[in-house]
Amino acid sequence: MEKFAPVKRSEDGLPVRYLIVDDSVFARKNLARMVETFGGQVIGEAGDGISAISEYERLTPDIVLMDITMPQMEGIEAAEKIVRDHPGARVVMVSSVGYQENIVAALQRGARHFVQKPVKPEVLYEVIKYVMRDDATTAKSAGAAV
Amino acid sequence: MRMDLIQPFINSTDAVLAQGLESSIAIENLSMEEEVYRRKGIAAEVILSGEIEGRIIFDVDQGTAVQLASRLAGVEVSETGEQLMREAVCELANQIIGNAVTTLNDQGFHFHVRPPTLHTSEQGSKSSEDTEALVMCFNTSSGNVFMNVALRYLRLAAAERVALAK
Numbered sequence: 374m375e376k377f378a379p380v381k382r383s384e385d386g387l388p389v390r391y392l393i394v395d396d397s398v399f400a401r402k403n404l405a406r407m408v409e410t411f412g413g414q415v416i417g418e419a420g421d422g423i424s425a426i427s428e429y430e431r432l433t434p435d436i437v438l439m440d441i442t443m444p445q446m447e448g449i450e451a452a453e454k455i456v457r458d459h460p461g462a463r464v465v466m467v468s469s470v471g472y473q474e475n476i477v478a479a480l481q482r483g484a485r486h487f488v489q490k491p492v493k494p495e496v497l498y499e500v501i502k503y504v505m506r507d508d509a510t511t512a513k514s515a516g517a518a519v
Numbered sequence: 520m521r522m523d524l525i526q527p528f529i530n531s532t533d534a535v536l537a538q539g540l541e542s543s544i545a546i547e548n549l550s551m552e553e554e555v556y557r558r559k560g561i562a563a564e565v566i567l568s569g570e571i572e573g574r575i576i577f578d579v580d581q582g583t584a585v586q587l588a589s590r591l592a593g594v595e596v597s598e599t600g601e602q603l604m605r606e607a608v609c610e611l612a613n614q615i616i617g618n619a620v621t622t623l624n625d626q627g628f629h630f631h632v633r634p635p636t637l638h639t640s641e642q643g644s645k646s647s648e649d650t651e652a653l654v655m656c657f658n659t660s661s662g663n664v665f666m667n668v669a670l671r672y673l674r675l676a677a678a679e680r681v682a683l684a685k
Contacts, residue, residue, distance in 0.1 A: 396634055397613065399592070399606035406593065442617075442634050469617025470632055472624045489621070490614045491538050 379412025392434035422446025441468035456483025531618035562638040563612035569630025573670035577612035583662030
């Protein structure tokens with residue numbers, strides 16, 4: 374996979390911590406591999422919206438990558454509940470279904486951005502930099518010391 | 520079956536598999552299926568409901584599934600990695616069909632897509648008068664993949680209603 378300069382948290386320079394939510398284990402593993410190439414750390418995974426909410430409470434990640442179409446509770450509803458309880462939460466929707474109304478609904482309910490599957494690493498990287506831009510520093514080079 | 524309904528599935532299959540496998544794909548065969556659907560290997564089914572309803576089955580034989588899962592996961596998957604292969608096929612189906620229905624949604628069709636499920640039966644329902652089944656075979660660098668599309672219109676799209684009213 375292509376090399377990316379690590380995206381780090383501005384407050385302490387530590388890796389960005391991710392919660393990955395998708396009913397597909399395969400999709401979760403793919404996203405995990407991708408964010409790890411960005412210098413990130415996957416601190417939790419969930420397979421549906423209800424688990425996503427409880428895992429967010431438990432882990433308070435820096436970013437949530439959230440699928441939309443999931444059993445039990447869909448991602449947009451879960452994103453809304455997370456952001457309602459944690460206004461600073463950064464939720465990025467990741468879905469193969471990119472309906473305009475879905476994107477608008479997700480953003481209106483508090484999601485910060487939307488990425489359509491299949492996810493291109495360079496696209497997700499720019500979205501993460503954008504979402505973290507107020508809080509993260511990007512290392513000037515892959516070999517920059519912390 | 521109308522080409523404007525099928526073309527998004529062809530386009531999204533091409534886009535998703537080409538990106539995932541980093542190689543071009545080709546349509547091997549297109550045919551209307553009247554007989555009962557018979558599973559070829561690992562199959563994922565997606566149900567649509569709304570203005571267009573029906574089901575789409577993404578079907579991959581075992582050998583192709585091993586190669587697809589290995590390429591997409593970035594690790595070697597053996598024939599015993601059944602769970603990972605099933606997950607890979609389901610996720611591919613999700614991406615291909617999701618992209619296709621997004622295009623159809625942009626064209627004015629509105630419907631709900633359920634998450635893909637494994638189609639474990641050896642055979643499925645037969646196509647009927649109002650539910651044609653189109654079988655597409657795509658040739659990829661990892662082998663052939665099949666898509667069985669059985670959809671029917673419940674309502675005319677908005678533009679067609681307007682046109683008919685004039």
